[in-house]
Amino acid sequence: MQRAGRVVALIPAAGMGTRLGLPVPKAFVMLRERTLLQRSVSAALASGVVDQVVVIVPADLAAQIDAEYADRPEVTVTVGGAERSDSVRAGLAASGPDTELVLVHDAARALTPPALFADVVHALRDGARAVIPGLPVADTLKRVDTAETVLATPDRSELRAVGTPQGFTAELLRHAHSGGGDATDDAGLVEALGVPVQVVPGDPLAFKITTPFDLRMARLLLDES
């Protein structure tokens, strides 16, 4: 089915990044002269499939980031909430009513290739209502109890490590978030509605910069490029 409506990328950047252990909210950490957020906004716009970017930032940085993007009418800045899902809902509220497709993309996945945004949008335009990038897992995964005793070894051939951008029809994502609720990703809220979620091949460069090791890895990758 062909869809031609507006595509909005929501970029949650309001997290504190406690696992990174730096005195700056994670999205504002510098990665070779540009912040994680700046890199993620650029990647979304460079994809050629995104009409509007909504960045969701901590309240005390909103005026500064708004000024930074003052000459970019395609970039809107809004204030996030306590949990990632709250920040996504703030971004949805700031998206125009004419939005047809929404991509939710972590600012923390700062090295994501623009082509991944296009892959997700193409799968939506082919008719899927929910699309997420996923990669096979290389490690054997164990389910454990609170004492770290192994309970089970899931069959890893059935598992995917999923990232962002996660794409949805705007109608579906608004419905999934309408009851509030929290999930570690947006697809989780859609799954709870019983709607099929399609996995497309992810890209290892879209890894989430979460720990000091990840930040070091990102810097090394940029040095290499």
Ligand SMILES: Nc1ccn([C@@H]2O[C@H](COP(=O)(O)OP(=O)(O)OP(=O)(O)O)[C@@H](O)[C@H]2O)c(=O)n1
């Ligand atoms: N209340 C929140 C929490 C997270 N995020 C964003 O969601 C993305 C993924 O979250 P994560 O990597 O877990 O970031 P943090 O929550 O900041 O990290 P930590 O759990 O280490 O504090 C990040 O771009 C982060 O800025 C957000 O916008 N609002």
Ligand SMILES: C[C@](O)(CO)[C@H](O)COP(=O)(O)O
């Ligand atoms: C949305 C996400 O990036 C998919 O892998 C991830 O779940 C976000 O993690 P968080 O720690 O809950 O922010």
